[in-house]
Amino acid sequence: MGITARGVGLLVTAVVLLGVGFRYAYPELTVLGAAAAVAVGYALVNAAWRPRLLVERVADPDRVARGEPATMTLTVRNTGRLRAANLVAEDRCGRALVPVPLLRLRPGRNTEVRYEVPTHRRGVVPVGPLRVTRRDPLGLVALARPYGGTVPVWVHPRIHPLTAVPTGAGRSLEGRTDSVPHGSITFDSLREYVVGDELRRVHWRTSARVGELMVRENVDTSLPRIVVVLDNRATAHPTRVAGEAESFESACEAAASVVAATVREDLPMSLLLVAPTETEPAGAGGPLDRLAAAELTDGGEDVLPTAMSRLRQERLGDTLIFLTGPGGHTDLGHVGALRRAYPSVVVGVFGATQPTPAGAAGLVVVDAADGAQFAAEWDGIRRW
Structure with a gap:
């Protein structure tokens, strides 16, 4: 419960008037002080009344690509039986506040509000809870309470169609590795x-x-098993524009494009982050949701060697796709050491000022400015 500046002033005035009136026997001052005290008391009781509201949210859709429209429908129902609700309410949508009119909401009635969810940036946009503020008519006390839960809207990276997919590697009886379109x-x-x-x-x-x-x-064994590794180290994406690392966003778009291609071809795929988060995002339903929630992290100097050692030991697939930024340009030697464990290794470098030397560390390297250019270069790869 919060007393406004006006309420604090009136409460102090009431105490002073009552003290002076009783001390010096001025009944007029005592009456004024008592009236001020009654006004503050009434404001406290009035603001303390808790309206019974039922809040429901529906996101349509709750998963979109970056830049696509998403609408949130908020329904507020007054489940009380006696009083109409006359309140000031705001719904939190990401970092913004959306006003919700709750003027004379009668018992048993509901009101519905629709508004657009911002999807201009990749990420998970939490919507809610509804913040209802109860005020008295004199503006002496304001009490804010949350109603309802939080509904996430998953903003996925943009997907650029890929026509080419790896052919896979099949292990022959002699121990060789053969690239074959069909396996046994x-x-x-x-x-x-x-x-x-x-x-x-x-x-x-x-x-x-x-x-x-x-x-x-x-x-x-001939079915390609693709491993997508997203370099989310802050040192790999040092350049920021308006607080956003464009090279990291491009790497996320490239990863989402590869994921979509593997799903289309019904191929097994694993998505890993170089610096994994401590906990998976709540409600994540697949690799695209993980990409939506991916963030840059400091990690430390040992993060990349540790991740590469894990990939070498576990051998999660036969085609490794490593996506990094201009800061990871000098770390490709760690990735090149995986060629014995992964017959096909493709590296995507985004936002580099200088092109990566051809055949660096024996890898297939794709230099791209953004996700669209990566998709075009990807379709031009002739050697997996």
């Missing part, structure tokens, strides 16, 4: 039998040895 089913591991497994996949010799049914788990 290859034994990968054994696991316990579950209801629904085909009996022809049962490995009878192992089943007899362990005393329970074991089935073969097969994989298609």
Whole structure:
């Protein structure tokens, strides 16, 4: 509960008038002081009344690409039975406040407000809660309360269509790596039998040895397994324009474009950040949501070597796509060390003032100013 400056002044005046009136026996001053005290008390009681409001939000849609329109529909219902609500309300939309008229909202009635959600920047835009301010008629006390929860609107990076996709790498019986457009089913591991497994996949010799049914788990080794690594180190994207690193936004657009291409071709894909966040964003439903929530971080000097060591040990796929900015231009040696673990390594460098030397560290390097240029250069790659 907050007393305004006017209320503080009136309360001090009431105390002074009552003190002087009682001390020097001035009934007029005592009456004025009592009236001022009653006014403050009435303001406190009036502002303390808590209206019963039901707040609902619907985002249409709740996931958009950067620059696409998104609308938030806010519905406020007065669930009280006695009094009409006459309030001042504001809904928080990102960093902005949207006024919501709640004038004489009768019991059982509702009001609906629609407004545009800003999508000019990539990110997660939290909408809500509704902030309702209750004031007395004299403006002596103002009490603000939150109503409803928060609904996120996911603003994804722009997607630039990619026509080309990696062909994949298949492991031959001699241990070589062959690029093939179509693969075969290859034994990968054994696991316990579950209801629904085909009996022809049962490995009878192992089943007899362990005393329970074991089935073969097969994989298609020629199907390309793509690993997209986004360099979100602040040192890799040093240039800022209006507080935004354009090279990082371009890298996010390139990553989103690769993700969309792999989904279209139904290919397995993993998305990693060089400097991972401590917790996943709440409500994230896929790699595009992770890209929307991705932010630059300091990390430290050991972040990149640690990430590259993890990629080398886990071998998450056969095609590695590393996306960085002008500050990561000198760190490509760490990426080049992964060529033994990943037969195909493509590096995208965004916003560099000078082109990367051809064949740097034995990699396929794409220099691009933005996501659209990356897509054009990507489709021109002839060697994976």
